[in-house]
Amino acid sequence: MAKEQHAYEEFMKGLWRENPVFVQVLGLCPLLAVTNSAINGLAMGLASFFVLLGSSILVSLLKKHIPKQVRISCFIIIIATFVTVVDYSLAAMLPVLHKELGAFIPLIVCNCLILGRMEAFASRNTLRMSIADAFGMGAGFLYALVALGGAREILGVGEFFGISLFGPNFDPWVIMILPPGGFITLGVMLLFFNWIEQRKINLDKQIAAEEGAN
Amino acid sequence: MSEDKLEQDPGPEEPSPIRLIGTLAVAGLVSGVIIVAIYLATFETIKENKARELRESVFRVLPNVTKMQKLLLKEGKLVVSYEEEKDEKPIYAGYDDSNKFMGYAIPSDGPGFADTISVLYGYRPSDRKVIGMWILASRETPGLGDKIYKDAAFVANFDDLAIEPPIVATKKGKSKPNEIDAITGATISSVAVAKIINKGNDYWASKLKPGMAPAYEEPVAPAASPEAEEAQAQ
Numbered sequence: 001m002a003k004e005q006h007a008y009e010e011f012m013k014g015l016w017r018e019n020p021v022f023v024q025v026l027g028l029c030p031l032l033a034v035t036n037s038a039i040n041g042l043a044m045g046l047a048s049f050f051v052l053l054g055s056s057i058l059v060s061l062l063k064k065h066i067p068k069q070v071r072i073s074c075f076i077i078i079i080a081t082f083v084t085v086v087d088y089s090l091a092a093m094l095p096v097l098h099k100e101l102g103a104f105i106p107l108i109v110c111n112c113l114i115l116g117r118m119e120a121f122a123s124r125n126t127l128r129m130s131i132a133d134a135f136g137m138g139a140g141f142l143y144a145l146v147a148l149g150g151a152r153e154i155l156g157v158g159e160f161f162g163i164s165l166f167g168p169n170f171d172p173w174v175i176m177i178l179p180p181g182g183f184i185t186l187g188v189m190l191l192f193f194n195w196i197e198q199r200k201i202n203l204d205k206q207i208a209a210e211e212g213a214n
Numbered sequence: 215m216s217e218d219k220l221e222q223d224p225g226p227e228e229p230s231p232i233r234l235i236g237t238l239a240v241a242g243l244v245s246g247v248i249i250v251a252i253y254l255a256t257f258e259t260i261k262e263n264k265a266r267e268l269r270e271s272v273f274r275v276l277p278n279v280t281k282m283q284k285l286l287l288k289e290g291k292l293v294v295s296y297e298e299e300k301d302e303k304p305i306y307a308g309y310d311d312s313n314k315f316m317g318y319a320i321p322s323d324g325p326g327f328a329d330t331i332s333v334l335y336g337y338r339p340s341d342r343k344v345i346g347m348w349i350l351a352s353r354e355t356p357g358l359g360d361k362i363y364k365d366a367a368f369v370a371n372f373d374d375l376a377i378e379p380p381i382v383a384t385k386k387g388k389s390k391p392n393e394i395d396a397i398t399g400a401t402i403s404s405v406a407v408a409k410i411i412n413k414g415n416d417y418w419a420s421k422l423k424p425g426m427a428p429a430y431e432e433p434v435a436p437a438a439s440p441e442a443e444e445a446q447a448q
Contacts, residue, residue, distance in 0.1 A: 069229065078241070080245065085252045088252045089252070102353075
């Protein structure tokens with residue numbers, strides 16, 4: 001039961017407390033590049049999720065057989081193999097989306113979030129924990145991508161997942177789907193996350209002070 | 215087993231170079247086998263996707279066309295080509311239901327605002343007119359430059375366009391048969407499309423004379439390709 005709780009913790013930390021985008025600020029290159037629409041964010045998130053999960057399982061299973069001197073190269077080979085599988089599968093099954101994401105699918109190989117999880121977690125933990133961690137981090141990255149893509153698409157095009165929201169009279173805020181819009185949106189979201197974090201810290205301090213006064 | 219060994223011998227034991235090379239070699243080999251397997255497994259589908267995309271683009275730039283075939287210019291004559299290899303400048307002839315020749319779809323590319331723009335445009339040699347335009351690939355600015363294919367009014371500029379004198383993109387409202395209306399805020403992209411079509415015409419317009427198009431040939435599985443026969447047998 002205690003172990004169950006532990007795996008759950010590992011899963012939850014990726015969603016909020018150690019969210020790869022909003023807290024660790026990792027993997028920003030694909031994040032900023034492809035999130036000009038919610039569907040692109042979703043596709044990129046799912047592709048990264050699959051690569052992260054597959055690589056975590058493999059690295060965790062093989063960790064005893066990989067000498068530490070060559071571990072980074074081995075991780076990269078494992079990640080690159082999964083990325084190639086995703087790349088070809090997407091090209092075969094969803095060619096339109098594949099064209100839209102372009103070079104950013106192969107570039108998942110050098111997403112520092114994935115290599116980071118291999119080095120910091122999967123290569124040091126059991127299979128079970130690694131799967132929980134990959135699920136949490138993958139899901140955290142996924143919802144960050146969809147949130148950013150969704151916000152930019154709503155403001156910059158007036159649509160969400162291609163569905164028009166405001167009717168024909170809406171004048172889209174074009175800058176939001178251009179690169180600066182990515183930075184602005186991400187900045188606002190980071191601000192929000194930090195504000196919540198700060199509020200929590202202040203609240204804790206207040207409680208501690210009150211307890212001290214009593 | 216190996217865990218026990220680790221506990222007994224915590225010293226910084228260096229793995230032999232053979233072991234290091236061996237690990238990487240095995241990893242590379244396994245990875246190679248998987249990559250080749252997924253490549254082979256998806257190859258046919260990806261090829262079909264590309265062929266379908268091209269067919270749809272050709273039908274888009276040539277109105278009323280339901281059939282197409284690839285043509286190559288060899289010694290001043292247009293010959294039908296089935297080959298899948300990288301060709302030197304192919305064009306596509308479009309035919310209607312009754313196999314009547316309707317026009318050529320000509321690919322052309324050139325620099326845009328962000329990156330190379332690949333254009334496919336329909337050309338009718340009988341009255342020397344561009345009759346349709348479609349962007350095959352571009353990385354123009356979303357919301358501005360990408361209107362060259364998202365803005366129906368801009369695309370419609372090319373539905374009936376004279377090619378002589380060369381096409382001009384104008385901001386003042388088109389008044390001549392060879393003019394198109396440039397998109398506000400995306401003048402560079404608009405001019406680029408006009409230039410790319412002019413470039414295609416520079417090469418092709420003098421070569422494509424009326425009545426030169428070969429008759430439509432029903433596609434038969436080329437006998438030279440045993441793979442295709444095999445696929446049909448299955």
